[in-house]
Amino acid sequence: MSVKVSIINRSHHALPSYSTPLSAGMDIRANLEEPITLQPGERRLIPTGLFIALPEGYEAQIRPRSGLAIKHGITVLNSPGTIDADYRGEVGIILINHSDKAFVIEDGERVGQMVVAQYSRVEWNETDTLDETERGAGGFGHTGVK
16 A cells, blocks of 8 residues: 655755565654764754655654664664644754764764654543453553563
8 A cells, every 4th residue: 555745855865765675664764964072872853865754544653763773872862753734844853862972863874764754633532431351450561471
């Protein structure tokens, strides 16, 4: 299944693309005039030069890249970040350095993944009781087995 999304590319990089035929996310690249150094514990908004118009009923989720996370401790701070269908500003990625070493982000570096997904809107049905389930109110490891 595919969905058409309008995009303005003010970066000097190719449009986001899927790395393999079954990839869920498209790599997003940093669009920088000069490298950015993320110090340990520092967070920064990384520009992409991309502007999108999603159709109603869709969102774009910005997720971390596993390679940056495992190799360098770099991740998306508000993961997943949500881009709503009515947002028209530049797509930015909030990165944080969880390592103990500075990390340099170069222009064109793949800094996140974008997953476009459908969502449902909720109509609340306020009530005094909920239906019973086997799990009930158990949570936070309640269903785990040893």
